[in-house]
Amino acid sequence: MRTLRKKLFVIALASVTAAAIAAPATASGSRPKPSPKPTVQVIAAGLEGPFEVSAAGRNLIVTESGKGRVLSVDPRKGSVRTIVDGLGEGAPSGAVKIGRRTFIVTGEAGGPPEAEAPAPTPPYPGSSVLVATRGRVHQHADLLAFELANNPDGQTQFGPDGAPLDALSNPFYVIAQRGHFGSLLVADGGANAVLRVDWRGRVSAFFVPPTVNTGACAGRPNNDEKTVGCDSVPTGLAYGPRNTIYVSALTGEAPGEGRIYVLNARTGRVLKVISGFTSPTGVAVRPDGTIYVSEVMYGAPEAEPGPDFNPANVGRIVRLSPTGKRSYAQVTMPTGVLWHHGKLYSSAWSIAGFLGISGAGQVVSVSDAAFVTPPKS
Numbered sequence: 001m002r003t004l005r006k007k008l009f010v011i012a013l014a015s016v017t018a019a020a021i022a023a024p025a026t027a028s029g030s031r032p033k034p035s036p037k038p039t040v041q042v043i044a045a046g047l048e049g050p051f052e053v054s055a056a057g058r059n060l061i062v063t064e065s066g067k068g069r070v071l072s073v074d075p076r077k078g079s080v081r082t083i084v085d086g087l088g089e090g091a092p093s094g095a096v097k098i099g100r101r102t103f104i105v106t107g108e109a110g111g112p113p114e115a116e117a118p119a120p121t122p123p124y125p126g127s128s129v130l131v132a133t134r135g136r137v138h139q140h141a142d143l144l145a146f147e148l149a150n151n152p153d154g155q156t157q158f159g160p161d162g163a164p165l166d167a168l169s170n171p172f173y174v175i176a177q178r179g180h181f182g183s184l185l186v187a188d189g190g191a192n193a194v195l196r197v198d199w200r201g202r203v204s205a206f207f208v209p210p211t212v213n214t215g216a217c218a219g220r221p222n223n224d225e226k227t228v229g230c231d232s233v234p235t236g237l238a239y240g241p242r243n244t245i246y247v248s249a250l251t252g253e254a255p256g257e258g259r260i261y262v263l264n265a266r267t268g269r270v271l272k273v274i275s276g277f278t279s280p281t282g283v284a285v286r287p288d289g290t291i292y293v294s295e296v297m298y299g300a301p302e303a304e305p306g307p308d309f310n311p312a313n314v315g316r317i318v319r320l321s322p323t324g325k326r327s328y329a330q331v332t333m334p335t336g337v338l339w340h341h342g343k344l345y346s347s348a349w350s351i352a353g354f355l356g357i358s359g360a361g362q363v364v365s366v367s368d369a370a371f372v373t374p375p376k377s
Contacts, residue, residue, distance in 0.1 A: 047071075049064060052095060052347075067089070068122070092104050098176050100134070129197050143195060147191045169188055170189045172234075174186045235249065238285050238339075249280065279297035281334070282294040298315055315331060325373070
């Protein structure tokens, strides 16, 4: 995920005026009235860095990274309630509830190396799975320790000076593993692996996507001379029909090289690979096999943007029908997506904080009418 941060800092050099004009209004009353049947409807607004969206009963569980907390959002009423707080600004990236316990993954400790000032030290370990029960939070699993001891992707971890060559462990998404009570699956973008964490906190590798060395990734330098191509960087997880798991992979943010891996949910064996995505950060699947993929950085400029740059145009959600036909919905900077009780939910303006836009984060529902198929050229 480090290269994503670098691109965000480049984009953040855009004019503050353009960002302010494009930022969505918060719940202060300045937001224009929605159309009678909005295709993208705001469920909750005024958030700081909403990432993963999961479910607990009828409610949504939203990780608000910028505020260091986990929220419960009622999609019917739009009410928001904090269920875990005090995790540290920018620390949590994903959360899931299992019974009375809330499991939270924390990203790479410390701020991005490009920042002018280091981020405050979070109160809990980074690169970890935390568990919150009855107001108490403690470390459930140390993912960095597993990476250092096992290195699932086999890449060189440290340079001659002893410094890490890239993010070692940077978990981004977590789901409950079906059929294994209390066990989790974690998409660890830094480790380039999907990890399994059992109920005791023991970690193992469930799936290690390969380095991609085709298209825009062909010959791309990596951590050392013997490794070329784009790191897989798993970012999202979702169960699909017929005992499958879908994994989104950022794949170095190379345009068109993002992947969705369809796995056997029991063994982790690859059943299918779907390519042609740009910066996918989340995946959701309907019971009929329709797939939704969030592309958080789609349409972002590669270099410093000009004065006409409009951050509202960055990002989209791709819909793939069961036959593979693609259509697209414009949702600004989506990361987590979820199909829940017959509706598609997504975070929006998830990375607006990197652009200096405060309080822009949203949780939205996206109707089928939001998806359009562009005309053939």
